[in-house]
Amino acid sequence: MGMNPKEIVSIKEFEDLLIKATNTANEGITISSMDQIDRPLVFVNEGFERLTGYTKLDVIGKNCRFLQGKDTDQSTVNILRLAIQNGEQATVELLNYKKDGTPFWNRLSITPLKDKNGITTHYVGVQSDITELRETQKSLKSANKDLASFQNKIKYELEEARRVQNFILPSTFPTTAKLSFASVFEPMDQIGGDFYDIIEIEKGVFGVLIADVTGHGIQAALLTFMTSFAFKNIALQTSSTAKVVTETNEKLYNKMPRGSFITMFYVVYDSNTRRLSYTQAGHPEGYVVRANTKEVISLTSLSPLVGAFSGETVTYSESTIKLEIGDKVVLYTDAILEVWNSDDVMMKREEFTSFLKNNSKLPIKELLDSIKSFCLKFSGKSSFNDDFTMVGFEVLN
Ligand SMILES: Cc1cc2nc3c(=O)[nH]c(=O)nc-3n(C[C@H](O)[C@H](O)[C@H](O)COP(=O)(O)O)c2cc1C
Structure with missing residues (x-):
């Protein structure tokens, strides 16, 4: 028989645990308010600070688009805009920039928080740095392409050999x-x-x-x-x-x-x-x-x-x-x-x-x-x- 888990007893204890968990997470966790002008960030966790190099003070009160820059794909931004307009969830991969200007690939998922009338009051965003993953994928893709063309070449040569053999x-x-x-x-x-x-x-x-x-x-x-x-x-x-x-x-x-x-x-x-x-x-x-x-x-x-x-x-x-x-x-x-x-x-x-x-x-x-x-x-x-x-x-x- 295993031990019974110790239950959380007070709301305070629960809040402390939640904040601790939120801050320990590797991912950025952000909340923006939908009923304020330009939908500003009202919360960012420490993961977000570590990921982007921005501090809470830098960003609270601003719309999260400040992470975007010259090479950010606008059609991906459009997907986010449309989702927010419709109160829907969305997950995208887009190029963002850290505070020091370093670009990084951000896998961003945004999810609406609705009140009891179904009105979206907030959005929760989760950001993960997938730069390395993207690079691995890219080099894998090109290695695969090389392999496929090599394989085709060998196949062709074998067919030729067989033709000549006849x-x-x-x-x-x-x-x-x-x-x-x-x-x-x-x-x-x-x-x-x-x-x-x-x-x-x-x-x-x-x-x-x-x-x-x-x-x-x-x-x-x-x-x-x-x-x-x-x-x-x-x-x-x-x-x-x-x-x-x-x-x-x-x-x-x-x-x-x-x-x-x-x-x-x-x-x-x-x-x-x-x-x-x-x-x-x-x-x-x-x-x-x-x-x-x-x-x-x-x-x-x-x-x-x-x-x-x-x-x-x-x-x-x-x-x-x-x-x-x-x-x-x-x-x-x-x-x-x-x-x-x-x-x-x-x-x-x-x-x-x-x-x-x-x-x-x-x-x-x-x-x-x-x-x-x-x-x-x-x-x-x-x-x-x-x-x-x-x-x-x-x-x-
Ligand atoms: C909770 C939340 C988190 C967001 N996080 C990011 C982010 O990390 N990077 C980014 O480029 N845009 C992010 N956005 C999207 C922008 O804030 C904005 O919605 C998007 O650029 C489309 O709106 P705009 O056309 O007004 O810029 C986030 C949006 C929300 C609601």
């Missing part, structure tokens, strides 16, 4: 009666590290690459450039996938920032012999989907990722498989394997491969599009969290 993707696919190529590329808002490429190495021999560079943002954009140029230079010289990946690794190793690397899946298809050779470098397995038998064959060569290890310590192997008319080759990045449904359950590999099996008759473009819809449907979302990239082809002839 140039490394093939704008058209090689035309041939023997094959039909297709791709799906859904970059997320940020710059991501996925890309793919399709090249014709020699007549009827095609290279198809899918790659995923670690990270996002400008760094990923630069690394995709570097990787794509290194790859293309080498890939146009040879049809050995292991050689291309080995040399790409040698070119990039030492040039990559610490901790970054690339995973890639590279296939070369010779449409004259229908031989597919491939190298899987730290990347998810590829698939051959057989239209006739509905088989789904996984393509693995289990080689290390690219760019992180010196050529002396890694070897990239190459495997081959013979394709048949109607076969489809499907390559993708890990976003496909990392789709989660709303119960936080990840898609199982078997769910994905049985989807491929059930849709093995679809033409390649439709197959890729339906994989995308399947993954979206599984995740229950309308877009992917990560880059979503697939590339593939179908043997027509």
Whole structure:
């Protein structure tokens, strides 16, 4: 149980306390009389004296407008005038001047005191010095403005980087009666590290690459450039996938920032012999989907990722498989394997491969599009969290 507060017993005691409280307050407290000519101040507390530098003797009997000066905003003064005319309350912020001429920002609130007939007899004014607050607000505002323009600049540059990044993707696919190529590329808002490429190495021999560079943002954009140029230079010289990946690794190793690397899946298809050779470098397995038998064959060569290890310590192997008319080759990045449904359950590999099996008759473009819809449907979302990239082809002839 707490102690009972000691009650104020006499009016005198109450008045003393009130005066003490009024004078201790940091704010200026003023009372002006409304039924005397020019509405003079009849009371100011010590807070007012401390705030303005004027003494009671200086100001009692005068209208409080003496605090105003050349830079006081007249429309704000008007608000006060109108409020007083209408017997209403008002709160404003206006520039006032101390006795020594120093300007200060005054947050002033004036409140009418009315008699029992509703006639305003007095006004109580409360003044607070908000100069520092105003200055902080001003510098915050300008800092915010600077930040916003900086942010816009960065956003613009990121958009540019992404636009330029799209140039490394093939704008058209090689035309041939023997094959039909297709791709799906859904970059997320940020710059991501996925890309793919399709090249014709020699007549009827095609290279198809899918790659995923670690990270996002400008760094990923630069690394995709570097990787794509290194790859293309080498890939146009040879049809050995292991050689291309080995040399790409040698070119990039030492040039990559610490901790970054690339995973890639590279296939070369010779449409004259229908031989597919491939190298899987730290990347998810590829698939051959057989239209006739509905088989789904996984393509693995289990080689290390690219760019992180010196050529002396890694070897990239190459495997081959013979394709048949109607076969489809499907390559993708890990976003496909990392789709989660709303119960936080990840898609199982078997769910994905049985989807491929059930849709093995679809033409390649439709197959890729339906994989995308399947993954979206599984995740229950309308877009992917990560880059979503697939590339593939179908043997027509
Ligand atoms: C109680 C009270 C306190 C006031 N305090 C201030 C003040 O601190 N600073 C100020 O510039 N004006 C203050 N004013 C406003 C002026 O006294 C005056 O009402 C205002 O300048 C508009 O009237 P005018 O057009 O006759 O000048 C106060 C008014 C009242 C009623």
